[in-house]
Amino acid sequence: MVKKNRSLFMMLLLTLLLMLTACGAGGEKNTTGDAGENTGDATGENSGLKDKKILVGTEATFAPFEYMDDKGNIIGIDVDILDAIFEELGMEYEIRHVGWDPVFQQVQNGELDMGASGITITDERKQTFDFTNPYFEATQVIVVTEDSEIESAEDLKGKKVSVQINSTGHQAAKKLLGETSPDILAYENLPLAIQEVINGTTAAAIGDNAVVYEYIKNNPNVKLKVIEDDAFDKEYYGFMVKKGNTELLNLLNEGLQKIKENGKLAEITGQEIE
Numbered sequence: 257m258v259k260k261n262r263s264l265f266m267m268l269l270l271t272l273l274l275m276l277t278a279c280g281a282g283g284e285k286n287t288t289g290d291a292g293e294n295t296g297d298a299t300g301e302n303s304g305l306k307d308k309k310i311l312v313g314t315e316a317t318f319a320p321f322e323y324m325d326d327k328g329n330i331i332g333i334d335v336d337i338l339d340a341i342f343e344e345l346g347m348e349y350e351i352r353h354v355g356w357d358p359v360f361q362q363v364q365n366g367e368l369d370m371g372a373s374g375i376t377i378t379d380e381r382k383q384t385f386d387f388t389n390p391y392f393e394a395t396q397v398i399v400v401t402e403d404s405e406i407e408s409a410e411d412l413k414g415k416k417v418s419v420q421i422n423s424t425g426h427q428a429a430k431k432l433l434g435e436t437s438p439d440i441l442a443y444e445n446l447p448l449a450i451q452e453v454i455n456g457t458t459a460a461a462i463g464d465n466a467v468v469y470e471y472i473k474n475n476p477n478v479k480l481k482v483i484e485d486d487a488f489d490k491e492y493y494g495f496m497v498k499k500g501n502t503e504l505l506n507l508l509n510e511g512l513q514k515i516k517e518n519g520k521l522a523e524i525t526g527q528e529i530e
């Protein structure tokens with residue numbers, strides 16, 4: 257009897273010891289992970305995201321921010337910034353040309369992790385999405401033919417104006433001409449909107465300054481001029497994630513902060529931003 261009891265006691269003791277060891281090891285592993293210096297080895301919540309390839313959506317007819325080279329690769333300022341951020345983070349990403357409206361739809365429904373498309377941070381968009389800190393300052397400008405008599409935003413009233421659909425240029429046109437004005441013609445992308453000015457379909461187009469200037473630079477034969485007007489607000493570009501995706505948002509802001517501090521961002525954009 258005594259012998260049996262003793263072996264039972266020993267077994268219990270052994271089990272208890274084993275359990276304690278297991279707990280200890282588990283605890284230790286966690287601590288090591290959390291305190292680990294290599295952020296690439298981050299455990300817990302981050303590990304899934306850090307090991308995953310981040311899917312980025314864009315609309316790649318927006319030089320110099322995103323456009324295609326001869327081979328169909330997406331290149332531009334946004335891509336250079338993403339390269340720098342993801343290198344800092346030790347993470348990978350893939351960028352896809354999905355079109356302007358789909359960027360928003362697919363970030364919202366989770367098909368894409370984020371949008372990088374010269375996207376202006378607006379209060380309206382902030383209701384559905386979260387944005388990184390700003391990486392570029394922009395504004396809208398008017399583009400007209402060289403012989404046009406239009407001189408200001410005010411002069412656009414009563415004229416036909418082309419814009420990229422659901423862009424901040426589109427918003428600006430609505431503000432000037434009225435929310436439902438039939439004089440506003442909205443196109444898939446900005447180059448198409450500018451093309452309509454060249455065709456004579458519209459009297460003017462409204463679009464992001466750097467992109468309009470780049471268009472004129474790349475098409476030296478077209479006779480266009482740019483009108484700047486204080487009526488247009490300052491805008492700031494940010495990278496966009498689904499609302500509540502703070503994990504990715506924090507990583508992006510972390511990487512962005514690093515390339516702001518080491519001067520890489522300014523080198524890419526030619527602009528200083530806080």
Ligand code: ARG
Pocket residue numbers: 314315316317318322356373374375376377420422423424425445446464
């Ligand atoms: N900045 C403007 C906006 O957010 C236009 C961006 C258009 N971007 C593009 N890749 N087509 O509405």
